[in-house]
Amino acid sequence: MKIVVLNGSPKGDINVTMQYVAYIRKKFPGHEYEILNVAQEIKKIEKDTAVWNKMTASVRSADLVFWAFPLYFLLVCAQYKRFIELIAERGAQDAFCGKYAASLSTSIHFFDQIAHAYIHAICDDLDMKYLGFYSAEMRDLLVEEERKRLEKFASLVLSAVEEKIPVQRETSPLVRSTFAYITGKDQKTVQAGTKKVVILTDDNGNSPNLTAMTSRIRTGFSGPVEMINLHELDIRGGCLGCCQCGYDNTCIYTDGYVDFFKNKLVPADIIIIAGSVHDRYLSSAWKQFFDRSFFKGHTPGLEGKQIGFVIAGPLGQIPSLREALAAWVDNGNCHAQFVTDEVQESGDLDALLDSMATRLVRAAEAEYIPPHTFYAVGGHKIFRDNICAGLRFVFQADYRYYCEHGLFDFPQADLKTRLLNAVFVPLTRIPGFRKKMFADMKHHMIKPFKPVLGDT
Numbered sequence: 001m002k003i004v005v006l007n008g009s010p011k012g013d014i015n016v017t018m019q020y021v022a023y024i025r026k027k028f029p030g031h032e033y034e035i036l037n038v039a040q041e042i043k044k045i046e047k048d049t050a051v052w053n054k055m056t057a058s059v060r061s062a063d064l065v066f067w068a069f070p071l072y073f074l075l076v077c078a079q080y081k082r083f084i085e086l087i088a089e090r091g092a093q094d095a096f097c098g099k100y101a102a103s104l105s106t107s108i109h110f111f112d113q114i115a116h117a118y119i120h121a122i123c124d125d126l127d128m129k130y131l132g133f134y135s136a137e138m139r140d141l142l143v144e145e146e147r148k149r150l151e152k153f154a155s156l157v158l159s160a161v162e163e164k165i166p167v168q169r170e171t172s173p174l175v176r177s178t179f180a181y182i183t184g185k186d187q188k189t190v191q192a193g194t195k196k197v198v199i200l201t202d203d204n205g206n207s208p209n210l211t212a213m214t215s216r217i218r219t220g221f222s223g224p225v226e227m228i229n230l231h232e233l234d235i236r237g238g239c240l241g242c243c244q245c246g247y248d249n250t251c252i253y254t255d256g257y258v259d260f261f262k263n264k265l266v267p268a269d270i271i272i273i274a275g276s277v278h279d280r281y282l283s284s285a286w287k288q289f290f291d292r293s294f295f296k297g298h299t300p301g302l303e304g305k306q307i308g309f310v311i312a313g314p315l316g317q318i319p320s321l322r323e324a325l326a327a328w329v330d331n332g333n334c335h336a337q338f339v340t341d342e343v344q345e346s347g348d349l350d351a352l353l354d355s356m357a358t359r360l361v362r363a364a365e366a367e368y369i370p371p372h373t374f375y376a377v378g379g380h381k382i383f384r385d386n387i388c389a390g391l392r393f394v395f396q397a398d399y400r401y402y403c404e405h406g407l408f409d410f411p412q413a414d415l416k417t418r419l420l421n422a423v424f425v426p427l428t429r430i431p432g433f434r435k436k437m438f439a440d441m442k443h444h445m446i447k448p449f450k451p452v453l454g455d456t
């Protein structure tokens with residue numbers, strides 16, 4: 001069997017993910033493996049059609065296409081995303097169509113499910129036969145049990161290909177709307193006052209709805225608004241995964257990204273993120289924007305901002321994209337609002353965008369950030385544990401930040417809770433005490449709120 005591995009690590013051959021592929025190879029040596037470094041070589045692939053043609057020819061000759069990648073900002077890295085975009089842009093879908101596929105990622109399990117949902121949907125859109133995913137914690141291969149688990153996964157995938165099992169498509173094809181947005185003449189505007197508004201867009205002229213939506217939201221604020229196009233910034237490339245920033249938040253790139261981030265975004269109160277749906281995410285330019293913010297490590301770089309997502313395209317049909325954006329906002333300690341062009345009439349979109357401008361200003365004035373949901377509550381615990389232990393050596397800047405901001409909030413450190421448990425857990429072994437405790441449970445649970453509510 002010929003297995004073509006699409007390596008999604010910008011580090012090329014020397015990376016964690018390929019160790020997992022090497023392990024599969026070691027356990028199943030009777031197959032032909034070809035590894036294509038599509039993320040690392042993306043610039044060459046974009047420029048040199050011979051390189052592209054060679055790669056697509058390899059895919060064409062494969063029995064199994066294995067998407068193997070590290071998680072980058074809740075998805076694959078921008079370079080891998082760009083490779084996926086090129087498949088459609090260059091009409092190479094036929095090379096993938098009908099092939100069996102599976103995916104493998106390494107990560108710290110921070111939104112790994114979103115990345116696999118994305119690759120699964122991409123495979124469905126390419127008419128591939130997707131057999132499933134394997135999401136490894138980056139150090140799993142060091143554990144005997146996990147090695148056995150990986151071997152079982154590979155064995156099941158390989159036998160499925162050999163047996164040519166039937167596979168059902170799981171995601172529905174995207175239905176693209178033909179709605180053309182024409183902005184109306186009347187507009188309710190809002191005075192942003194002292195609040196600084198920045199619109200970030202990746203508009204390249206290919207989405208008239210995005211252009212019109214961005215223009216409408218811009219004029220929705222009566223004060224000054226800064227509009228920045230990602231394509232006009234000096235960003236030389238995607239994150240390389242070198243992690244040098246881990247030491248003191250200094251990015252290895254010396255292009256304009258960090259200055260732009262610090263001087264334009266950090267001082268803003270309201271940031272509009274305007275983009276259109278490309279395959280099952282935003283564009284790779286947007287992905288590059290997110291990936292490069294990794295110079296801030298695992299600390300919130302844009303904390304306290306109001307974020308307005310202005311999106312052209314079928315966001316409502318891509319729950320994993322909506323989830324990725326909402327989770328990014330929640331983990332960043334921001335507040336998000338969304339408007340898309342999934343409407344019936346232009347007047348509806350005018351009203352939604354005008355209202356969004358007003359609601360963003362109101363929320364900024366109130367300094368409203370919603371309570372965290374599972375995304376950030378769970379995310380915090382993953383980061384906290386890793387930065388305290390396994391990743392501390394590399395992410396020393398994060399460690400300092402977590403110490404300074406009291407983020408190592410392990411429950412074991414709470415002496416009061418430990419004391420209460422030490423006393424009450426043994427007491428519950430006494431049947432009479434236990435009976436009374438559970439009978440009064442409702443009252444025990446609300447007792448701490450009494451001082452807050454008084455006699456109401």
Ligand SMILES: Cc1cc2nc3c(=O)[nH]c(=O)nc-3n(C[C@H](O)[C@H](O)[C@H](O)COP(=O)(O)O)c2cc1C
Nearest residue numbers: 009015016017070071072073074106107108109110
């Ligand atoms: C820019 C960047 C973003 C990352 N984002 C995530 C993430 O969203 N979720 C996660 O679990 N791990 C994330 N990681 C961790 C990597 O996925 C993990 O270290 C992976 O094993 C690296 O694999 P590689 O050596 O094959 O590139 C990120 C790492 C980098 C450098």
